[in-house]
Amino acid sequence: MPFVPNTDADRAAMLAAIGAGSVEELFADVPAARRFPKLELPKALSELEILRELDALAKKNEATDSGAWFVGGGAYSHFVPAMVPALAGRGEFLTAYTPYQAEVSQGTLQAIFEYQSMAAALFGVETVNASHYDGATALAEAVLMALHAVSGRPRVMIPAALHPEYREVLATYLEAFEVEVVEWKGSAAEAAKGVDARTACFVVQWPDFEGEVHELSGVADAVHAAGALLLVHVDPIFAALAKSPGSLGADIVTAEGQALGNALYYGGPYLGMMGATAKLVRKMPGRIVGEAKDKTGRTGYVLTLSAREQHIRREKAVSNICSNQGLVMLQSTIYMAALGKHGLARVARLCWDKAHYAAAELGKLPGFKVVNRTFFKEFLVHTPVPAAELVAKLEKRGVHPGLALSRWHPERTHELLVAVTEMNTKEQIDLLARSLAEASK
């Protein structure tokens, strides 16, 4: 029996100590008719067999390590330095629990404090919490947080071009409450004038799902003048290049941290990031680590402000979150430390330059037109033939040109969302342009 060290002799000795005749006897409280059902499960495999089986299964996929991929939509292929999985995979990190006992968890706790520090610098806010399940749930919980922080205001303004799955998750989270969700379009500054005394928060996705980077000057002023909060959901790689959301007046910043050193993994586990101004810290959900001293004056780190959380507040807690994305957060910590000041800015710059080169090349093709005014690593192009057809044709040649918007908006047939990162070479971009030109003839 794998993973159980007890021998028959051990079991006999233990049963004798307990005073039980058999192991079955220990389950006397389970209703007799329900005890020991026969499970119809595939037969047990050895380690060799399961790894062989899973290798065969994995190879049925077509992953981003073969072909030219320009697919984004909230999950991006970025370079992950070898040290990130090597260090995060150390058993002392991997097999520790939530750091409740600070004295034997300083590794995890200090790493979280470093994460909070670096992420706060990236976002331009004072505090970042120790993770949500993903970008979508971080955003949904941030909206709930805003509704609590500015109580008595039942209206929330979100961009029409918010990631469609984030929109769905938000709908799930708000289902039980009487909240009026209003979608804004056009310029953010113009839309922010619609924030009124009933509005709790104004949400910007930066860049939005369709790649547009909205100008944010004036937005915070309008939102704050109406007494509401500005919530910016940002691409964390973009934040290395752009002015920070905090410096532009955001009260709450959320992000999908997958791009910071985490593999694509078919959509998870990813990293929900959330930060806020100091004023809002006690309204923020999730774990938070703070600095502390012991009796002899040594500095350490500890989970703090716990009275916000479910294990103390129970039904009055600001959120039910308990387990989070600890290890993914650690990977992002190592990634940010390893890339550092210049490396992360360099990644952002490579994305920017390559995406702009790609947009320029695609824009030259007959019938193609780039839609965005300002974009970062993902942009929207109008296509001369239905985008879904282009995707299907190019996939056969190992070129994955992006996402057809018709996947979410059936009426938007001729729009293609193209993502370009530092992983894409000029050669791949040229191949993309050539392939699109041929396929749309």
Add this chain to the structure above:
Amino acid sequence: MKLDTNARYRKSHEWVRKDGAQYVVGISDHAQESLGDIVFVELPAVGKAFKQGDAFAVVESVKAASDVYLPMSGTILAVNDALEGAPDLINREPYAGGWLVKFEASNPAEWDGLLDASAYEAEASKE
């Protein structure tokens, strides 16, 4: 347990005292002791109205968070801003510097239904 004999009390460990035309409210010495070191106090907005027994504040220690209930119906006139920087005032001076809010009573007759110091002491020592 220390008591303020000029104050009236609720079973849930709040005290209330007349302060001219207003009323001032806080938590009892017994309450601060059982909560332990107070680390944060969440106070209501001035001008907000509450009914008798409504939760109007939250007092937090490291391991607990406790709602505080207004002993009488009224409207908040002032909150104790000093608690923001020094929540331990509640531990050190529960009946003086550790007060929470001042309010205008909308039904002063509710005072008569509250416990006096000795009745409260009897209640609290049952716990």
Add this chain to the structure above:
Amino acid sequence: MNLTPEPLVYGLSSPGRVGVVLPESDVPVAPVPAWLERDSLPLPELDELTTVRHFTRLSQKNFSIDTNFYPLGSCTMKYNPKANEAAAAHPSWRNLHPYAGESMSQGALELVFRLQEILAEIGGFKAVSLQPAAGAHGELAGVFMIRKYHLERGDTRRVKILIPDSAHGTNPASCTMAGLEAVTIPSNAEGGVDLEALKAALGPELAGIMITNPNTLGLFERNIEEICRLVHESGGLVYGDGANMNAVTGVFRPGDAGIDVMHFNLHKTFSTPHGGGGPGVGMVAANATLAEFLPGPLVVKKGDVFALETPPKSIGRMKAFYGNFAVLVRAYAYVRMLGAEGLRRLAENAVLNANYLKVLVEKRWKVKYGRRCMHEFVASGDIAEGVHTLDVAKRLIDYGFHPPTIYFPLIVPEAVMIEPTETESKETLDAFAAVLDRIADEARDNPALLHDAPTTTPIGRLDEVAAARCPVLCYRA
């Protein structure tokens, strides 16, 4: 343990150092508008070796399953097989984009489908959604499903969810997030649900009940079928919190007993690593009554092809994409290495280990509910005058053991909740019990040893009060 203080990354930073060299750009530079560009990025600058040493040294400041016995009650800190990690590291999982079309992700979809089927069989349910990312996330999905079920029937009065007083804090917090009212019901003298109190709480406002079985006292709810019957008769539904499923895999299928919807923590029972806080998976399973309300999308099989599909009355999405996929690969590898027989053996040994340890511990320490336990038991740490559970927990650290869960469940004063799991040997359990004996002696003879503990760690007990009063939550230059 590495006792040497390790500076923050910022303290190791030196201007000009580079940890990762990136390729030269092969495209022209594109200007960034001035209104957009940031002036500076205040992150540290480290070389690669410094980064590697820093995080290696930090790792050495942790207790972990790989290094120490970690009997954290209700957390199921069992060994996480290395084969799970090898399975998940495959590049064709790592580099698979969630929007790769279904034709390009058949391997991933098939794995999800198989795991759904296996977990449904283990739990005795009709269908499973692997989307929720943690136990609390699964609970939230479950109570959303219960809420929606009643509303779909036009029954708008059902807003109350009963929760035993021994439950995890996530249960009532999840109810609040789902707009439902948590109503606490007391435990009886045996540590189970008080049936009379339950009967009194039934009625037309009842949405359902959340039951953790075995409960957080480590006791199997003997009346589980009666509870389900009473709640169903009253028009309510039963939610099963599967946090403690490790005690009963292959022994008891909650679906058979009448549970309508339930979450399992794959990061507990199914051995995926906790990672210092996550990621987990709080998969949610439902019977025929609630299956069509599951969060979507699920994976379905159409002929020989696997596809994503959202059930007709789904509560919607709980997160973007499909779930914590890499965690699912680990859980799948694990459950396939065990098979039906192995699953039963794991529960048997988890329960055997807990009962054996309980017998050793209760010679000196109070155990409030004395009957045979399941996978864990709850003792009290106030072994001597002036000694508290916290002191005992901290003293255990000096002997190289991670403390059990303490001060939970709330209904046991000075609670010490001990869950050894099936992957620990008799020798380890004997050693742990012997240390507890020794600590009991110390508590009587020299309590200062407990009050000053731990002394063998990088830091001593931290001043949490000062930390919470004036929070320092990130590095300041």
